[in-house]
Amino acid sequence: MRNTLYIAILASMVLYVACSPAKGNRTGHEFMPDMVHPTAYEANLYDHYSFIQWGTEEEYKQYASPRQHVNGTVPRGQINAAYAGTEADATQAFDLFTGKEDGTFAYTPNGRVPYYYSDTEEERLRATREITSNPFPITAEGLVHGKEMYDIYCGICHGETGNGLGYLVREEDPAKNITAGVYPAAPANLLLDTFVVSTPGRFYHAIMYGKNVMGSYADKLSYRERWEVIHYIRSLQAKERKLEYSPSANTLNSEAKPWAVVEAQMPKEKPVQPAAPADAANGDDHGQQNNH
Numbered sequence: 079m080r081n082t083l084y085i086a087i088l089a090s091m092v093l094y095v096a097c098s099p100a101k102g103n104r105t106g107h108e109f110m111p112d113m114v115h116p117t118a119y120e121a122n123l124y125d126h127y128s129f130i131q132w133g134t135e136e137e138y139k140q141y142a143s144p145r146q147h148v149n150g151t152v153p154r155g156q157i158n159a160a161y162a163g164t165e166a167d168a169t170q171a172f173d174l175f176t177g178k179e180d181g182t183f184a185y186t187p188n189g190r191v192p193y194y195y196s197d198t199e200e201e202r203l204r205a206t207r208e209i210t211s212n213p214f215p216i217t218a219e220g221l222v223h224g225k226e227m228y229d230i231y232c233g234i235c236h237g238e239t240g241n242g243l244g245y246l247v248r249e250e251d252p253a254k255n256i257t258a259g260v261y262p263a264a265p266a267n268l269l270l271d272t273f274v275v276s277t278p279g280r281f282y283h284a285i286m287y288g289k290n291v292m293g294s295y296a297d298k299l300s301y302r303e304r305w306e307v308i309h310y311i312r313s314l315q316a317k318e319r320k321l322e323y324s325p326s327a328n329t330l331n332s333e334a335k336p337w338a339v340v341e342a343q344m345p346k347e348k349p350v351q352p353a354a355p356a357d358a359a360n361g362d363d364h365g366q367q368n369n370h
């Protein structure tokens with residue numbers, strides 16, 4: 079008798095679920111909805127779930143919806159790093175993104191860094207005069223990512239090697255079945271002396287606003303990526319001149335430090351000292367050998 083009851087209940091459950099499968103706009107029935115839907119507030123999930131019991135539907139929506147930033151604030155990404163006055167400040171700012179400090183976690187901030195130069199010839203010259211160093215050290219990862227970004231966004235015009243002969247400006251060569259490129263103006267040859275001796279501000283300004291027929295790439299490259307592209311262009315210039323611009327050495331210019339140099343200046347982690355035996359007589363020596 080008992081078994082029959084269980085079987086009947088089970089059969090009706092199976093029937094219940096089997097008879098209302100999801101279809102078209104119908105979601106079907108769920109056997110154990112609590113297991114399917116977490117009852118916590120889910121960020122950005124607007125369809126209120128009726129089994130959530132602690133609070134009204136309005137409250138649910140209020141907490142699940144994206145929050146506004148604090149009034150009067152603007153997300154400004156790597157601004158601490160960009161405007162650090164001293165090298166120590168810059169190092170500290172970058173450390174915040176690595177998660178090495180207590181209370182920080184590793185992330186790449188993608189807010190914006192303001193650029194206080196406008197799109198005019200005078201301002202281009204001012205940027206060239208005033209922006210004289212790359213805030214990022216030369217790292218292997220930076221060069222790899224810089225190359226990736228350069229090849230996508232710049233190389234098509236400025237050429238893979240920086241010589242200004244990118245794919246879009248290729249010359250016609252019927253023998254090899256190559257049609258002429260369609261780009262109307264000659265992109266700058268970034269390997270020329272004038273660009274090698276120029277400050278990085280000239281490159282940064284070109285990325286922010288473009289120049290004449292070259293458009294802006296400010297919305298394509300993050301703050302860090304712009305500087306990585308400039309690192310990569312510098313490495314192309316160095317290569318052509320048989321100089322070095324790499325994580326281990328920079329014989330091209332003094333605008334950026336190789337990572338090896340930065341690393342050598344970093345404070346070494348102190349080895350943990352075994353606790354010194356307590357000795358009242360040596361209090362001032364912090365337990366070291368008394369050598370008075």
Ligand code: HEC
Nearest residue numbers: 231232235263264265266280281284285289290291292295
């Ligand atoms: C669609 C083609 C094209 C692309 C893509 C392009 N450029 Fe240019 N670029 C040009 C042209 C053309 C000029 C020459 C502008 C002039 O002097 O009139 C130029 C000029 C420059 C200059 C020299 C500006 C100066 O001060 O004289 C720099 C630096 C530069 N580009 C960097 C870049 C970087 C970095 C990228 C990638 C983020 C890039 N360009 C992408 C076409 C391009």
